[in-house]
Amino acid sequence: MINVSEMSKLGFGLMRLPEEDGNIVMDEVCKMVDMYMDAGLNYFDTAYVYHGGKSECVAKEAIVKRYPRDSFYLATKLPAWEMKEKSDRDRIFNEQLERAGVEYFDFYLLHSIEEGNIDTYEKLDCFSWGLKKKAEGKIKHFGFSFHGSPKLLKKVLDEHPQVEFVQIQLNYADWDNQVVCSGELYNILTERNIPMIIMEPVKGGTLASLRPELEEMFRAVRPEASIASWAFRFVASLPGVMTVLSGMTHEDQMQDNINTFKNFEPLSETEKKTVKEVTETMLNIPTIGCTACRYCVDGCPMKINIPEIFKIVNNIKIYNEDFRAKNMYKDLITKSGKAGDCIACGQCEGVCPQHLPIIDLLKEASEKLDA
Numbered sequence: 001m002i003n004v005s006e007m008s009k010l011g012f013g014l015m016r017l018p019e020e021d022g023n024i025v026m027d028e029v030c031k032m033v034d035m036y037m038d039a040g041l042n043y044f045d046t047a048y049v050y051h052g053g054k055s056e057c058v059a060k061e062a063i064v065k066r067y068p069r070d071s072f073y074l075a076t077k078l079p080a081w082e083m084k085e086k087s088d089r090d091r092i093f094n095e096q097l098e099r100a101g102v103e104y105f106d107f108y109l110l111h112s113i114e115e116g117n118i119d120t121y122e123k124l125d126c127f128s129w130g131l132k133k134k135a136e137g138k139i140k141h142f143g144f145s146f147h148g149s150p151k152l153l154k155k156v157l158d159e160h161p162q163v164e165f166v167q168i169q170l171n172y173a174d175w176d177n178q179v180v181c182s183g184e185l186y187n188i189l190t191e192r193n194i195p196m197i198i199m200e201p202v203k204g205g206t207l208a209s210l211r212p213e214l215e216e217m218f219r220a221v222r223p224e225a226s227i228a229s230w231a232f233r234f235v236a237s238l239p240g241v242m243t244v245l246s247g248m249t250h251e252d253q254m255q256d257n258i259n260t261f262k263n264f265e266p267l268s269e270t271e272k273k274t275v276k277e278v279t280e281t282m283l284n285i286p287t288i289g290c291t292a293c294r295y296c297v298d299g300c301p302m303k304i305n306i307p308e309i310f311k312i313v314n315n316i317k318i319y320n321e322d323f324r325a326k327n328m329y330k331d332l333i334t335k336s337g338k339a340g341d342c343i344a345c346g347q348c349e350g351v352c353p354q355h356l357p358i359i360d361l362l363k364e365a366s367e368k369l370d371a
């Protein structure tokens with residue numbers, strides 16, 4: 001049984017750590033970890049695949065070696081797409097223990113379950129394997145992260161009722177989104193009383209800054225609050241939410257989040273109404289629903305930084321800031337491929353948890369940006 005009251009509402013996601021020339025900047029990570037721990041917070045989320053395999057090693061250096069093992073919770077994940085046979089489960093798990101420098105993981109998840117990979121998890125008997133690891137004390141709590149449909153979520157929960165928690169994507173903009181189905185997933189888990197960990201609460205950073213007229217709607221109600229804090233308070237106010245993950249890159253993000261969660265105030269009725277009004281206004285502006293998870297990046301043969309290109313296109317859509325966006329793009333393609341370099345191999349579309357038509361979207365981006 002998870003002792004939810006001992007877990008912090010803000011979790012530190014180790015998937016968007018600060019980088020310089022392709023290397024993680026350890027000094028900055030350690031500073032953020034210290035700020036987080038000093039604020040009395042305790043949940044770290046990593047995965048086998050984050051930062052090309054380096055994130056778990058960073059957890060060892062910045063957290064495990066520097067804090068007593070019982071002062072924090074460490075979560076990591078088993079990726080279907082890195083496994084072919086049953087022996088891969090233990091191979092990966094043992095590597096993870098070694099990378100993170102721990103004897104056990106507090107939370108362990110089957111990574112990103114969806115229609116395209118559930119067969120691998122079933123074929124390799126990963127649910128029974130996870131429960132066995134739990135019985136051995138190598139995993140304290142066993143669950144999964146989820147990017148599939150409500151129908152699949154129900155099926156997985158029916159077939160594997162021993163799962164203790166589920167991590168889902170949830171934010172105010174995606175509540176009624178027909179692809180992400182945040183609201184429906186939330187309701188399924190609430191009905192079954194399954195604790196939730198929330199990912200993408202600010203939709204890959206999209207909800208941290210909005211069009212001026214939308215920000216004004218928030219400021220009119222709470223002038224001193226950051227725009228990101230509205231997104232965090234929205235999800236953290238929902239019953240059943242155990243922890244909200246934030247993949248923080250900078251100290252100022254960490255400080256802002258600590259301010260939001262230190263003396264946490266759930267949204268008032270008036271504030272809930274404001275979030276609804278902002279959402280309705282915002283959803284009338286069509287953007288690309290990329291959450292910057294970066295699953296598509298490593299496998300791209302043309303080294304195209306797909307999420308950054310989509311962010312630039314969305315900036316143009318939301319802010320109408322053509323000039324600034326084009327400068328960002330110019331800078332980006334000094335280090336990575338252009339949108340127009342795409343050879344339509346389809347690798348990225350096969351791994352995108354948002355099921356985005358990336359090839360077509362890059363064609364449109366190229367027309368705007370490569371001209």
Ligand code: SF4
Nearest residue numbers: 300342343345346348
């Ligand atoms: S389809 Fe284009 S963007 Fe996607 S992986 Fe292939 S080359 Fe890269």
Ligand code: SF4
Nearest residue numbers: 290291293294296352
């Ligand atoms: S395009 Fe899809 S896989 Fe790539 S970063 Fe965006 S959401 Fe993730």
